[in-house]
Amino acid sequence: MSLKKTKIFVTQPHLPPLEEFLPYLEKIWKNKQLTNCGPFHHQLENELCDYLGVEHIALFANGTLALVTALQALKITGEVITTPYSFVATSHSLLWNGIKPVFSDVDPDTLNLDAAKIEAAITSDTTAIMPVHCYGHPCDVDAIQEIADRRNLKVIYDAAHAFGVQDEGGSILRHGDLSVLSFHATKVFNTFEGGAIICPDAEIKLRINQLKNFGIVDELTVVAPGINGKMSEFNAAFGLMQLQHLEGALARRQEIDAHYRNNLQNIKGIRCLKDAGERVANYAYFPILVEEYFPISRDALYNILKENGIYSRRYFYPLISDFPMYRRLPSAQPENLPVATGAAQKVLCLPIYPDLETMQVETIADLIAAQS
Ligand SMILES: *Cc1c(COP(=O)(O)O)cnc(C)c1O
Numbered sequence: 001m002s003l004k005k006t007k008i009f010v011t012q013p014h015l016p017p018l019e020e021f022l023p024y025l026e027k028i029w030k031n032k033q034l035t036n037c038g039p040f041h042h043q044l045e046n047e048l049c050d051y052l053g054v055e056h057i058a059l060f061a062n063g064t065l066a067l068v069t070a071l072q073a074l075k076i077t078g079e080v081i082t083t084p085y086s087f088v089a090t091s092h093s094l095l096w097n098g099i100k101p102v103f104s105d106v107d108p109d110t111l112n113l114d115a116a117k118i119e120a121a122i123t124s125d126t127t128a129i130m131p132v133h134c135y136g137h138p139c140d141v142d143a144i145q146e147i148a149d150r151r152n153l154k155v156i157y158d159a160a161h162a163f164g165v166q167d168e169g170g171s172i173l174r175h176g177d178l179s180v181l182s183f184h185a186t187k188v189f190n191t192f193e194g195g196a197i198i199c200p201d202a203e204i205k206l207r208i209n210q211l212k213n214f215g216i217v218d219e220l221t222v223v224a225p226g227i228n229g230k231m232s233e234f235n236a237a238f239g240l241m242q243l244q245h246l247e248g249a250l251a252r253r254q255e256i257d258a259h260y261r262n263n264l265q266n267i268k269g270i271r272c273l274k275d276a277g278e279r280v281a282n283y284a285y286f287p288i289l290v291e292e293y294f295p296i297s298r299d300a301l302y303n304i305l306k307e308n309g310i311y312s313r314r315y316f317y318p319l320i321s322d323f324p325m326y327r328r329l330p331s332a333q334p335e336n337l338p339v340a341t342g343a344a345q346k347v348l349c350l351p352i353y354p355d356l357e358t359m360q361v362e363t364i365a366d367l368i369a370a371q372s
Helices: 022-031 039-052 063-073 089-095 115-121 141-151 202-211 233-264 298-307 338-346 358-370
Strands: 056-060 079-082 100-103 126-130 154-158 178-182 195-199 216-218 270-272 286-290 347-350
Touching: 022 039, 022 233, 039 056, 039 233, 056 063, 056 202, 063 089, 063 154, 063 178, 063 195, 063 202, 079 089, 089 100, 089 126, 115 141, 126 141, 141 154, 195 202, 233 270, 233 286, 233 358, 286 338, 298 347, 298 358, 338 347
Parallel strands: 079 100, 079 126, 126 154, 154 178
Antiparallel strands: 056 195, 178 195, 270 286, 286 347
16 A cells, blocks of 8 residues: 555544443433533543642633633733744734733744743733743743742743653643643544643632633622633543543554654754653654755655655744734744744654554655655
């Protein structure tokens, strides 16, 4: 079978046999509670707290609503310093709250916000920092917290890529004031669509629970203009089933990561991003940088892979700061963001997902090698 006929996408969800999901559906059919924080919602919150090693989690219908609500919960206003090297939802959540994003450049090794550059972006209107653990690699959390403490800023992590990632002290989701996860179908752990906010205490979780349910406290009391951000029972049930398979899925991702590194290490002009010191990684993405001295351009390589049925993705190109709703901001100018601008020109995320076969990894690596 030629690769031309098999399309390999950058990611693909692992779906266990359908029969495995039926008992969950039967339970929903029996108790007839479809949403509004039912038994599966409750159970998934508990199991995720155990799995992730966090105290409090609030589930959401998707990660973007969770980001928007996290900003509301902390009453963030004015300006927020964030990274241009992410998925647009990061900055969009600021615009949805009437907040001005201020872009700051990234670190060349991790492609996370460069902590050394954050301070120069702070003004009297700055109220928070919103970093992203890009590709699941931890940000420089200590340096960011030090700046936040000294300048009296909140820190909200977009941890959409960082499910299950741990540093020396435990879950990286414990850092900052709040961390936000996405359980979109393309992520390491998915609930079809879904997301969550990791909360440091029961009080803020209660506030977030109100905000994700229209601001309702009880039948007679509404305390805030909340949104409908609730996760349904169907999604929560799927998440519970996924959790059963996660260990195997992560182990397979790790193998694929190792195969790629082995097969690409001697190709001049192809640089694999090195791990960023996490104790437990999640192998959510496999980014490579196509350097200038590689014989063909990043986009030419992207197209050759595509012609061969391999759909890599240019995460993150274009930069968020290049989209029309952002590009007129002074902080969005490429001169302000040289490292992010360079990375966006070079990056290619190769397919990585549990059902990707070793043979396919080797074919992809061979195809890249053949261009060198
Ligand atoms: C996927 C993603 C989101 C958005 O999550 P959804 O669940 O799709 O709304 C936000 N930020 C980053 C960095 C993401 O990758």
